[in-house]
Amino acid sequence: MAKRIDVEDLNVYYSDFLAVEGASVNIAPNTVTAFIGPSGCGKSTFLRTLNRMHEVIPGGRVQGKVMLDGEDLYGPGVDPVNVRRTVGMVFQKANPFPTMSIYDNVIAGYKIAGTRKNKRELDDIVERSLVGANLWEEVKQRLNRPGAGLSGGQQQRLCIARAIAVEPEVLLMDEPCSALDPISTLAIEDLISELKSSYTIVIVTHNMQQAARVSDRTAFFNLAGVGQPGRMVEYDETAKIFSNPSQKATEDYISGRFG
Numbered sequence: 001m002a003k004r005i006d007v008e009d010l011n012v013y014y015s016d017f018l019a020v021e022g023a024s025v026n027i028a029p030n031t032v033t034a035f036i037g038p039s040g041c042g043k044s045t046f047l048r049t050l051n052r053m054h055e056v057i058p059g060g061r062v063q064g065k066v067m068l069d070g071e072d073l074y075g076p077g078v079d080p081v082n083v084r085r086t087v088g089m090v091f092q093k094a095n096p097f098p099t100m101s102i103y104d105n106v107i108a109g110y111k112i113a114g115t116r117k118n119k120r121e122l123d124d125i126v127e128r129s130l131v132g133a134n135l136w137e138e139v140k141q142r143l144n145r146p147g148a149g150l151s152g153g154q155q156q157r158l159c160i161a162r163a164i165a166v167e168p169e170v171l172l173m174d175e176p177c178s179a180l181d182p183i184s185t186l187a188i189e190d191l192i193s194e195l196k197s198s199y200t201i202v203i204v205t206h207n208m209q210q211a212a213r214v215s216d217r218t219a220f221f222n223l224a225g226v227g228q229p230g231r232m233v234e235y236d237e238t239a240k241i242f243s244n245p246s247q248k249a250t251e252d253y254i255s256g257r258f259g
């Protein structure tokens with residue numbers, strides 16, 4: 001079941017460096033939210049706080065609250081590994097395990113967690129996930145071939161299949177199309193629109209047309225200057241952000257006047 005995400009006044013640090021300051025956001029279940037903004041304003045950093053991947057980086061820490069259906073992800077006793085299972089992530093560069101078969105890539109999350117499943121159950125998971133990622137028809141005859149033998153767009157869909165195989169409730173995507181050609185990009189965008197019925201999706205993108213095409217709501221991040229923390233300047237319906245933003249900085253950015 002897709003979950004809602006509520007972030008309250010989050011500060012995100014790399015050791016002493018405050019990378020994102022005072023970010024708050026309320027994300028409804030079964031929606032797509034896009035994070036846009038200039039390079040270095042903290043989009044990826046903020047995204048990684050939503051599944052506790054930020055703290056894997058040495059010196060990475062947060063202040064504030066990230067709630068998933070009202071439960072604080074950073075509360076005492078919360079297991080970060082469990083958080084990352086519930087909140088899956090897809091990265092900029094498709095990163096299938098190259099020598100592993102397509103089949104084994106999809107079930108990698110279960111193997112790593114040491115979850116025991118019989119062959120029939122695993123077959124079902126593989127088919128369901130590849131169907132969900134719109135890749136099944138293209139690979140069903142070659143499930144035992146290495147993941148690295150797929151095209152870039154197929155590899156990215158394989159990574160999406162791997163992410164959804166463990167049945168997350170939220171999917172985070174960090175520039176998932178930046179290494180893809182326009183056709184593969186459209187395939188991923190179509191897929192994002194389909195996945196929305198099952199998951200809450202948050203995507204970082206540099207492509208404003210993409211944000212406009214796939215997202216329901218958009219958050220614009222900005223940076224006051226070099227060495228300053230990034231801030232979430234405006235967060236609203238995507239149609240509003242792109243047609244009638246309330247902040248001048250947002251308007252300058254989306255109209256290309258950013259400088």
Ligand SMILES: Nc1ncnc2c1ncn2[C@@H]1O[C@H](COP(=O)(O)OP(=O)(O)OP(=O)(O)O)[C@@H](O)[C@H]1O
Pocket residue numbers: 014017019037038039040041042043044045046057230
């Ligand atoms: N591992 C790290 N250690 C220290 N500082 C980091 C680290 N990763 C990012 N930063 C810093 O945090 C700030 C935000 O970076 P982040 O990558 O989140 O920005 P971004 O908006 O996603 O940028 P881009 O659009 O270029 O990917 C930057 O000043 C960056 O240099």
